[in-house]
Amino acid sequence: MSDRYSVDPSELLQTRALSKNYGGVVVTDSVDLNIVDGELHAIIGPNGAGKTTLISQLSGEIRPNSGRILFGGRDITTLSTWRRALAGLARTFQITSVFPDFTTLDNVALAVQAHAGHSFGFLADAGRDASLNGPAAQALEQVGLGSKRNALVSTLAHGEKRALELAMALATQPRLLLLDEPMAGMGPEDSLRMISHLLALKGRLAIVLVEHDMDAVFALADRITVLVRGRIIATGTPDEIRAHPEVRKAYLGTEEASAC
Numbered sequence: 324m325s326d327r328y329s330v331d332p333s334e335l336l337q338t339r340a341l342s343k344n345y346g347g348v349v350v351t352d353s354v355d356l357n358i359v360d361g362e363l364h365a366i367i368g369p370n371g372a373g374k375t376t377l378i379s380q381l382s383g384e385i386r387p388n389s390g391r392i393l394f395g396g397r398d399i400t401t402l403s404t405w406r407r408a409l410a411g412l413a414r415t416f417q418i419t420s421v422f423p424d425f426t427t428l429d430n431v432a433l434a435v436q437a438h439a440g441h442s443f444g445f446l447a448d449a450g451r452d453a454s455l456n457g458p459a460a461q462a463l464e465q466v467g468l469g470s471k472r473n474a475l476v477s478t479l480a481h482g483e484k485r486a487l488e489l490a491m492a493l494a495t496q497p498r499l500l501l502l503d504e505p506m507a508g509m510g511p512e513d514s515l516r517m518i519s520h521l522l523a524l525k526g527r528l529a530i531v532l533v534e535h536d537m538d539a540v541f542a543l544a545d546r547i548t549v550l551v552r553g554r555i556i557a558t559g560t561p562d563e564i565r566a567h568p569e570v571r572k573a574y575l576g577t578e579e580a581s582a583c
């Protein structure tokens with residue numbers, strides 16, 4: 324277990340002293356994060372710890388004030404979200420960016436098309452193209468939406484929409500997927516379904532998961548990083564994190580930690 328950064332060329336993504344502040348408020352504070360190829364790495368921490376801000380810096384939506392982000396050995400700190408996605412670093416689409424009156428298959432096909440660099444013109448044709456439909460149908464299968472390929476997005480239940488977001492990201496075949504609270508707003512059944520989809524994906528790509536559902540985190544993660552007030556206080560396996568005294572004190576609380 325390591326509490327601090329160590330250089331390892333096999334790591335897929337590294338941040339070095341990544342810092343973001345809004346005026347006098349420091350939101351991420353010299354964050355050194357290391358993501359190994361193929362691992363599911365959860366980031367946990369209390370409300371306001373800076374988890375979403377960190378994910379947004381990784382995806383390129385928020386620029387850090389200082390520090391660097393390396394992906395596959397390449398410095399991507401100043402790359403646009405779009406170029407990061409092309410390099411294989413994807414964040415789940417927000418459901419607001421889908422077309423509710425199109426089918427799930429068309430929406431995923433359009434995500435593939437957009438990723439491939441084509442224009443959004445000829446929407447009706449996009450869904451008919453086999454080179455788009457093939458990967459789109461496969462991604463829908465991966466998230467349990469195979470039988471809903473012809474359903475309009477507007478008719479999907481909340482959990483199905485979140486699964487569709489995941490399919491749209493998977494269809495672009497990322498090396499690293501950023502997931503910010505994929506279980507948010509889900510009931511227990513949908514959460515379990517999402518957990519099983521993520522379990523099935525384990526090892527096939529690297530995933531950075533921000534999630535408040537500790538049962539999900541401890542069931543899924545290969546490693547966990549704990550962020551408190553913008554700083555990493557520990558990184559380790561679920562067992563190491565459960566036993567870590569500072570984590571128990573600062574975040575999990577002795578009772579909750581022993582229940583994990």
Ligand SMILES: Nc1ncnc2c1ncn2[C@@H]1O[C@H](COP(=O)(O)OP(=O)(O)OP(=O)(O)O)[C@@H](O)[C@H]1O
Pocket residue numbers: 345348350368369370371372373374375376377
């Ligand atoms: N644009 C902004 N301007 C000012 N402060 C901000 C801005 N964005 C985030 N913050 C502050 O940064 C801190 C971290 O926010 P962030 O959303 O990253 O935390 P989080 O760990 O994801 O929280 P939660 O678990 O509640 O989603 C919060 O105190 C928040 O108010």
